[in-house]
Amino acid sequence: MAFPVEEKQGFSVVMLDGEVDLNRSPDARKVILTCLKKMKHVMVDLSAVEYIDSSGVASLVEGFQYARSNNLEFGLIGVSESAMSVLRLARLDQVFRIYVSLDERLAHGS
Amino acid sequence: MEETVAEHRVRPSDLPAPPKDAIRIVQACSKRGVDSRDLARIVTNDPVLTAELLRVANSAFFGLVSQVKSVARAVTVLGNRALRNMVLCISMRDALRKDAIPGFNIDAYWEDALRRAVSARSLAELAGLDADECFTAGLLQDFGLLVMLYVHPQQIDHWDALSCANPEQRRDLEVELFHTTHDEVGLTLATSWDLPSDLALAMGYHHDGPPEDADRQDVVLCKVAACADWMAAVYRCVDKRVAIQRSRDMLKEYFDASPEQTDYLLQKITASVAEAATAMGMRVGEQLPFDEVLREANLRLAEDNMSYQELTWRLEQTLAERDRLADELQRELDLAREVQKSLLPGCDVRIPGVFGINLSAKAVSGDFYDFYELPDNRIAFCLADVSGKGMNAALLMAKSASLFRCLGKGIHDPGKLLNMLNREIAETSIYGMFVTMVAGVFDRNSGTVTLSSAGHLPALHMGPAALIGEYPAAAPPLGIDPDSQFPNASFDLQGGCLYLYTDGLLEARIGEQRLEEEGLLRLLKEHGHLALEARARAIVDAVLDPAGTLEDDLTLVIIDGGKQHGLR
Numbered sequence: 095m096a097f098p099v100e101e102k103q104g105f106s107v108v109m110l111d112g113e114v115d116l117n118r119s120p121d122a123r124k125v126i127l128t129c130l131k132k133m134k135h136v137m138v139d140l141s142a143v144e145y146i147d148s149s150g151v152a153s154l155v156e157g158f159q160y161a162r163s164n165n166l167e168f169g170l171i172g173v174s175e176s177a178m179s180v181l182r183l184a185r186l187d188q189v190f191r192i193y194v195s196l197d198e199r200l201a202h203g204s
Numbered sequence: 205m206e207e208t209v210a211e212h213r214v215r216p217s218d219l220p221a222p223p224k225d226a227i228r229i230v231q232a233c234s235k236r237g238v239d240s241r242d243l244a245r246i247v248t249n250d251p252v253l254t255a256e257l258l259r260v261a262n263s264a265f266f267g268l269v270s271q272v273k274s275v276a277r278a279v280t281v282l283g284n285r286a287l288r289n290m291v292l293c294i295s296m297r298d299a300l301r302k303d304a305i306p307g308f309n310i311d312a313y314w315e316d317a318l319r320r321a322v323s324a325r326s327l328a329e330l331a332g333l334d335a336d337e338c339f340t341a342g343l344l345q346d347f348g349l350l351v352m353l354y355v356h357p358q359q360i361d362h363w364d365a366l367s368c369a370n371p372e373q374r375r376d377l378e379v380e381l382f383h384t385t386h387d388e389v390g391l392t393l394a395t396s397w398d399l400p401s402d403l404a405l406a407m408g409y410h411h412d413g414p415p416e417d418a419d420r421q422d423v424v425l426c427k428v429a430a431c432a433d434w435m436a437a438v439y440r441c442v443d444k445r446v447a448i449q450r451s452r453d454m455l456k457e458y459f460d461a462s463p464e465q466t467d468y469l470l471q472k473i474t475a476s477v478a479e480a481a482t483a484m485g486m487r488v489g490e491q492l493p494f495d496e497v498l499r500e501a502n503l504r505l506a507e508d509n510m511s512y513q514e515l516t517w518r519l520e521q522t523l524a525e526r527d528r529l530a531d532e533l534q535r536e537l538d539l540a541r542e543v544q545k546s547l548l549p550g551c552d553v554r555i556p557g558v559f560g561i562n563l564s565a566k567a568v569s570g571d572f573y574d575f576y577e578l579p580d581n582r583i584a585f586c587l588a589d590v591s592g593k594g595m596n597a598a599l600l601m602a603k604s605a606s607l608f609r610c611l612g613k614g615i616h617d618p619g620k621l622l623n624m625l626n627r628e629i630a631e632t633s634i635y636g637m638f639v640t641m642v643a644g645v646f647d648r649n650s651g652t653v654t655l656s657s658a659g660h661l662p663a664l665h666m667g668p669a670a671l672i673g674e675y676p677a678a679a680p681p682l683g684i685d686p687d688s689q690f691p692n693a694s695f696d697l698q699g700g701c702l703y704l705y706t707d708g709l710l711e712a713r714i715g716e717q718r719l720e721e722e723g724l725l726r727l728l729k730e731h732g733h734l735a736l737e738a739r740a741r742a743i744v745d746a747v748l749d750p751a752g753t754l755e756d757d758l759t760l761v762i763i764d765g766g767k768q769h770g771l772r
Binding site: 116123128131132133148149151152153155158159183184185186189 | 379383384388589591592593635636637638640658659660661662676677678679680681684685688707
């Protein structure tokens with residue numbers, strides 16, 4: 095798969111990177127949904143994302159919605175400045191759970 | 205009611221009860237320096253297992269040099285490791301009763317498992333591993349599938365599809381049916397039952413490869429199991445040619461075996477399955493000889509090697525069919541485009557103080573805008589962008605546009621209107637699809653605008669020469685969270701203009717450069733002197749390349765509070 099996944103502390107951490115655009119969003123979507131369909135809690139690491147367009151955002155929204163209706167946790171960690179500005183502009187920072195890192199999420203407890 | 209994924213999960217509590225006595229023996233066998241007399245004593249505690257163990261140990265398949273008549277003798281002759289493996293094979297075979305899964309004959313599963321077991325055993329020499337160890341791993345590696353069927357007996361109808369799929373297809377099908385895979389469930393079971401770690405690794409990692417810190421021997425055992433999976437598939441799956449080729453490739457890569465060597469091992473499977481079945485007391489159907497398998501595979505190959513003329517003829521037919529379908533699709537798209545156009549204000553609709561323009565990159569568009577007059581000299585307006593491209597976005601656009609027009613005539617508060625739209629769209633929308641929208645009301649008497657933005661790009665308020673203010677989104681897009689709230693912003697246009705646009709405009713290129721907000725502001729200033737319609741067209745023309753092609757849908761709406769239109 096184009097984007098790696100690491101199993102850490104009960105979460106599947108999906109590592110997105112580079113440009114998450116119309117070409118690569120289908121891969122991002124597939125990786126995220128595959129983890130969720132295995133009933134894994136998912137954190138998407140956006141620290142290496144240089145650019146994300148609306149199709150990339152749509153993949154994240156889809157993961158968020160799938161997780162919510164299956165009682166799974168879905169969050170974003172290490173969101174890069176460029177990804178954050180896109181999320182803020184669309185006020186999606188009000189929707190997603192966003193953490194500095196997986197450690198910060200773990201410090202919150204379950 | 206639709207089933208949720210949560211109902212599919214295999215939890216440790218769903219697993220069948222572990223064969224506790226057998227596992228105690230297995231664990232005792234694994235202890236260093238265990239006394240063979242102690243071991244024999246533990247085994248004889250279970251008379252059924254004892255009888256079965258002696259029968260299996262004396263079978264031709266396991267081929268002991270001399271017959272063993274007592275457990276004590278069996279322990280000495282076999283050694284701890286072989287004893288452990290034999291006990292495991294017997295107890296796992298009996299872990300699920302024959303009628304444990306209603307409507308399913310468990311023998312069908314074990315026949316498949318035996319093929320993997322004898323395949324794995326045949327690789328022992330190449331792999332430098334113990335033959336019985338390989339046999340046991342092969343027998344148990346897909347046990348997770350049986351457990352999934354046990355936990356979800358309603359999926360039994362798919363057994364035929366599962367049994368004739370190759371290992372990769374089968375795993376995909378498992379994800380679809382069970383939302384997990386046999387290797388994952390196998391690992392859960394092996395952990396929960398405390399099975400020996402080498403076998404647990406083979407059960408859990410024969411598809412994805414073992415973790416990096418695994419023992420070298422365990423890594424080889426995983427490779428053996430991976431090869432055994434494809435070798436057994438040669439006799440089971442529909443496209444035998446693929447399975448044969450894959451077996452040859454894997455044996456070459458892992459054990460440097462020649463294609464002839466692989467074929468020889470494949471050929472031996474038929475006879476070995478029958479022998480192993482007798483030894484293990486399992487019932488198997490008639491086994492297809494390898495010659496027959498090869499004939500089937502070659503038949504497919506022959507189909508692929510059709511004559512050139514036939515290929516050309518088929519190609520022509522296919523192309524003609526493709527053209528016919530393309531024409532049909534184009535007609536459908538034209539109709540869809542017509543319907544979409546009818547949802548936007550028509551060209552003949554001229555309302556002083558507002559103008560909109562929409563260009564779509566594809567036949568159908570995910571962008572839309574609308575405006576209409578309200579009582580008291582007010583105008584309701586909106587501009588929106590549906591996530592995604594193509595027909596699904598177009599359909600959601602049609603729904604959103606209709607809702608705006610229908611509900612907006614009764615609800616004149618933009619925030620409340622977005623609230624209603626959001627609930628409607630969130631209730632029925634497909635995951636991952638959402639709508640960013642600015643909705644507002646322009647009061648031509650007072651020159652004020654009230655607007656609310658759901659995740660959309662900032663609305664720009666321009667004076668004659670400069671930007672007066674920006675109105676970014678105060679709430680997320682429509683269709684994501686039914687509980688989102690949409691605050692209003694109200695302001696005086698001060699004789700200036702309000703510009704609403706979709707990202708297609710910001711991302712359009714002038715030369716190599718994307719327009720972005722900076723470029724848009726420049727264009728707005730440059731063309732600010734033009735009349736409303738001419739200004740909108742000039743801005744759009746500036747970003748269209750000479751061929752008029754677009755990367756993304758592009759929409760622009762201008763609300764003009766200028767006195768020159770005699771609006772106040």
